[in-house]
Each structure stands twice: as C-alpha cells, then as structure tokens.
Amino acid sequence: MKRIISLFTIKVITAFLLFSQILMAAGEADYPENYYDKVALFLIFVIIIGFLSLVYFESKIKVVKEKQPSVFWAKFKYYLTKSTPIEKEQEVLLADHNYDGIKELDNRIPPWFSGLFYATILFSIWYMLHYHVLGTGDLQEAEYAQEVRIAEIQRAELMRSGAMINEETVTLLTEPALLESGKQIFITNCAACHAADGGGLVGPNLTDDYWIHGGGIKNVFKVVKYGVVNKGMIAWQNQLNPKQMQEVSSYVLSLHGTTPANPKAPEGTIWKEE
Ligand code: HEC
Structure with missing residues (x-):
C-alpha cells in the first residue's frame, strides 16, 4: 500500500x-x-x-x-474537532432543547473553526498595519495610478515602434533625419516607377500640385499603404512597417515644389491643404 x-x-x-x-x-x-x-x-x-x-x-x-x-490520523482528527465521543454524548446533551424528539448536543466549537477565526483577526491586524498604518502596501488609488503609468509606458512604446500609425493618425514628419530615412526607402522601392526625383515614370509626378488620390499626409499614406493595385501602384503595407510608410510619405510630400529633370504631365486635380 x-x-x-x-x-x-x-x-x-x-x-x-x-x-x-x-x-x-x-x-x-x-x-x-x-x-x-x-x-x-x-x-x-x-x-x-x-x-x-x-x-x-x-x-x-x-x-x-x-x-x-492510523493512530496519527485519528489523533489529528480529534485535535481538529475535539468532538465528544458517542459514549459521552449524555454529558453534553441539552435536556431542555428537545423538539419533537430532536435533541441538541452542546458540542464545543471545533478548534479548526476557532483557528480560522483567529487567523482572520491576525490577518486583519496585518492588513491594517500594512495598508493603513505603515503604508507599505498600495491602496486602490495608488494601484490605479501605477496601472496608468504602465499603460502610458506601453503606449509610448507603441508610438515609438509605429504600431499606432495608420491613415487616421499619421502626421507629417519634418525632422531631417527621418526624411533622409524616407528618401532611402523611396530610392529603393519607389524610384523605379516614380523616378528618383519624383518626376514620374510609370507612376505619376509626385512633385506637382496635382494628385489623383488627394494630397496631404493622410491621403498619400493611404495610397502607399493600400496601393492602387489595378493601376499598377503596389500596396506597401506588407513590405514596409507603418513607421517606414510614414517616413516615405513625408518624404514624398517634401518633394512638392521641386523641379524634377523630366517632369511627367500633371494627373488628377489640384490639391489644396485645408
Ligand atoms: C510598380 C510601379 C510603382 C511603384 C514601385 C510605386 N508606385 Fe506609386 N504609383 C504607381 C502608379 C501606376 C500610380 C498611379 C495610380 C493611379 O493611377 O491611381 C501610383 C501612385 C502613387 C501615389 C498617388 C499619386 C496621386 O497622384 O494621387 C503615391 C503617393 C505613390 N504612388 C507613392 C509611391 C511610393 C511612396 C512608392 C514606394 C514606396 C511607390 N509609389 C511605388 C506605380 C508605382
């Protein structure tokens, strides 16, 4: 066994x-x-x-x-309950508590139950000291503030990595270093169709006032992200991350007003920033 x-x-x-x-x-x-x-x-x-x-x-x-x-087990059980053995039940029988033949025994409160009760008292003392006297534990308000702090850090991290950038939230970048990074992306991925200076080849001229799908960072980002697949403009969302798409879109817009070597004739309509 x-x-x-x-x-x-x-x-x-x-x-x-x-x-x-x-x-x-x-x-x-x-x-x-x-x-x-x-x-x-x-x-x-x-x-x-x-x-x-x-x-x-x-x-x-x-x-x-x-x-x-098992003697040990029996002893242990007795220690936990201290119940009166059946032979001695007469001693704890309450004579005046007899209802329709149902009698009541005046058993002592089992030690395990009292123990539990004392434990809750000790716990409450510890709790009181920990949270309200020594102030070593965080109360609800402090816990909340901490969670907010953590969420803010996570949010900042998401912002930094660009995961939060989409066509609704995207903003125009103007920092030279970021535009330089956008330029590299443009040369590598876009120059084949839009020319290195944005003057246009297969794709339209990106330096003039005319836009087929609207100008401004949000429209440009959207076209870059989803493409115009049936017209030959690739959707870049699987190849560039949101941050890169923001950089290249900002770079495209920074080309506005420059004079390319072989500008393609304007396509689309004049775009005015609201
Ligand atoms: C395979 C060729 C090709 C490549 C590569 C390409 N494009 Fe295009 N692009 C096009 C074509 C064609 C259009 C015109 C789509 C239309 O007529 O609706 C276009 C349109 C656009 C437009 C919209 C212009 C407007 O007038 O509304 C933007 C912005 C643009 N491309 C940016 C980019 C960027 C940024 C890249 C690189 C990440 C890129 N393109 C790569 C072919 C390309």
Whole structure:
C-alpha cells in the first residue's frame, strides 16, 4: 500500500512540474503578463489535483483502515474537532432543547473553526498595519495610478515602434533625419516607377500640385499603404512597417515644389491643404 501511495505521489509531483511548465510557457506565449491569471490557473490546478487525490484516497483508504487504523490520523482528527465521543454524548446533551424528539448536543466549537477565526483577526491586524498604518502596501488609488503609468509606458512604446500609425493618425514628419530615412526607402522601392526625383515614370509626378488620390499626409499614406493595385501602384503595407510608410510619405510630400529633370504631365486635380 505504502509503495502505491509513494508512486502516486511521485506521479502527482511530476504532473505538477510539467503542468507548471506548460502554464509558464502559456503565460509567455499567449497571455499578457498578468500575475492574477497565473494565480488563478495555479489554484484551478491545485483544486483539480486535490479532487483527483481525494477520489483516489477515498477508494483506497478503507483498505488501509481495515489493516491497521492510523493512530496519527485519528489523533489529528480529534485535535481538529475535539468532538465528544458517542459514549459521552449524555454529558453534553441539552435536556431542555428537545423538539419533537430532536435533541441538541452542546458540542464545543471545533478548534479548526476557532483557528480560522483567529487567523482572520491576525490577518486583519496585518492588513491594517500594512495598508493603513505603515503604508507599505498600495491602496486602490495608488494601484490605479501605477496601472496608468504602465499603460502610458506601453503606449509610448507603441508610438515609438509605429504600431499606432495608420491613415487616421499619421502626421507629417519634418525632422531631417527621418526624411533622409524616407528618401532611402523611396530610392529603393519607389524610384523605379516614380523616378528618383519624383518626376514620374510609370507612376505619376509626385512633385506637382496635382494628385489623383488627394494630397496631404493622410491621403498619400493611404495610397502607399493600400496601393492602387489595378493601376499598377503596389500596396506597401506588407513590405514596409507603418513607421517606414510614414517616413516615405513625408518624404514624398517634401518633394512638392521641386523641379524634377523630366517632369511627367500633371494627373488628377489640384490639391489644396485645408
Ligand atoms: C510598380 C510601379 C510603382 C511603384 C514601385 C510605386 N508606385 Fe506609386 N504609383 C504607381 C502608379 C501606376 C500610380 C498611379 C495610380 C493611379 O493611377 O491611381 C501610383 C501612385 C502613387 C501615389 C498617388 C499619386 C496621386 O497622384 O494621387 C503615391 C503617393 C505613390 N504612388 C507613392 C509611391 C511610393 C511612396 C512608392 C514606394 C514606396 C511607390 N509609389 C511605388 C506605380 C508605382
């Protein structure tokens, strides 16, 4: 019997280690870094394992008891409950509490219950000291402020990486370094159809006042992102990231008013910035 239990224990521990690895992996892969998610998953795991071992031991325990009743277990149970043995029930029987033959025993409060009660008192003292006297724990307001701070950092990071840039939010860049980077993108990807100076070849002249799809950073960004596929303008969203598309669009607009070597005749209509 002992051997079976120890084997079982080994299995439980192995399963636990495996599962916690899976949990950690899952936490890294799919879930946002959330402490409470992990705690909840862990608790669910503990409950499941607890339930399984309960089922297991319930089926086995009778065999153990028949062979040799565990003195330790009996003592432990008695210590937890201090219940009056049936032989002595007369002593705690309440004579005047007898309703339709249903009698009441004046059992003492089980120690496990009192223990729980004292634990809540200790906890409340710790809680009071931690949060309200020493101020070592964050109250709701501070926790909220901290979450806001984290969100702001994440937002700034998203802004920096350009993930938030789209045709609605895009702004015109004017910083020389960023326009230079836009120029490199233009030379590499766009010059073949729009000419290195933007004068136009297959694609239209990008330096004049005329635009087929509207001027301004938002329209230009949109055309660059989605392309005009049936007219031969590629959609760049799979090849350039939003930041790069913003840079090249800003560079295109910086070409306005320059005089290319072989300007293509204007196409589209005059665009006036509102
Ligand atoms: C394969 C050729 C080709 C390449 C490469 C190309 N374009 Fe175009 N582009 C075109 C054509 C053709 C049009 C005209 C589409 C139309 O008639 O609607 C166009 C239109 C545009 C327009 C709209 C002009 C207007 O008048 O509204 C912009 C802006 C533009 N391209 C920018 C770019 C940028 C930036 C790149 C590089 C990232 C690029 N293009 C690469 C062919 C190209």
